[in-house]
Amino acid sequence: MNTQVTRVATFALVLLVALIVGTTYWQVWAASGLAEKQDNAIQRVAQFTIKRGEIRGPGGKLVYADNVKEKIKGETFYFRKYPNRGLLAQTLGYSTQQRSRTGLEQSLNDYLTGANTNLNTVIRTSLDRLKGVTITGNNVFVTVDYRAQRVAQNALGTQCGAVVVLEPSTGKVLALASSPTFDLNLAEGHFDAIKRIRANCHPASPLVNRGTASLFPPGSTFKVITAAAALDTGKYTPESRFYDPGYCIEYGKQVKNAGDPESPEQFGTLTLFQGLEHSVNSVFCKIGISLGAKTLLDYSKRFGFYSLPPLETPTNERAASGLYDKGRLFFPERDSQVDPGRLAFGQERMIVTPIQMAMVAAGVANKGVVMRPYVVDRIEQPNGSLVTRTSPSMLGRAIKPQTAADLTSMMQAVVTGGTGQS
Incomplete structure (x- = not known):
């Protein structure tokens, strides 16, 4: 038996x-x-x-x-x-x-x-x-703060664009709003309604995550990277002086400041600190010519350019920031392949994702250290036991702590007395 x-x-x-x-x-x-x-x-x-x-x-x-x-x-x-x-x-x-x-x-x-x-x-x-x-x-x-996300989404309204908010010390995503958005419940059985969504851009593309996958010319936001390179290389200080006649000369042509092309803004003698505070194109044009395009691009790579933003979303829903030529990422072999003066204030062929520029700002705020952005806080079994938790991790040091401190003061001046005032 x-x-x-x-x-x-x-x-x-x-x-x-x-x-x-x-x-x-x-x-x-x-x-x-x-x-x-x-x-x-x-x-x-x-x-x-x-x-x-x-x-x-x-x-x-x-x-x-x-x-x-x-x-x-x-x-x-x-x-x-x-x-x-x-x-x-x-x-x-x-x-x-x-x-x-x-x-x-x-x-x-x-x-x-x-x-x-x-x-x-x-x-x-x-x-x-x-x-x-x-x-x-x-x-x-997820890491997203509901109130921050709601404020960001409401601020965008029907305008096409994105808002990305990162916690500088950890890389935690606090808000990642993309507009226009859509009701996720429509994806099952009512997909045509999503296609009919309209916005102030064409195509509206509500399915696209504009915070991580859409590329935009950075404009003057790229001046932060140029200023970082200028200070970190030791070639300039916040008090370095420039003379601004309203333009700089590059390849025999005038590259003008913002404003009326016939009478652009003129600031005369000013410092690098004031140049960033008032977003003076000619100052950054001169710095770009002095440093060269490859130095500017090397510093951009320190902040994460030329790589996909390391988020947990699918790779085809993220895009790398950098110079693009004929639809492909382009890193020059020689300075002569790129216009350094225009690159220095965010023109040329430079295009970026909003999350990349958020990483730049967060890296400066975090004393020069860029943290890996993440949107998943943790994963738990149904009974609450932990499967995995995201630990903050460094992507790398982009700039020296003193450079970050100087740049932080300059960026604060932009929003308190310069071109970034509300």
């Missing part, structure tokens, strides 16, 4: 081990291959029998993404709902039956469906399958 019981128990144990090993194989080693086949209809349907993890604010009370349960032919399915509609829409992304996924819903899909390779998650989901219990994904907690 004992021998029979032992055989049955051994057989049952072997079956259990086989089930766990098989499930682990498909969830861990084969998961990436399956995930790439987004046209796999069976897999797509099966994922909606899983109760996806929620996406919540940092405190856990605010819900950005949840589920609605539906019975179809006797089987239970879970479909996404987004209580805050258009708030943080492009970063969150959507998960639908017909149009697959975007944003964090795509890049964190394994976590949200419980298919990630964390051992505790694998064991939990394997046992849930064995017991016939609905598999529940892990919950994602």
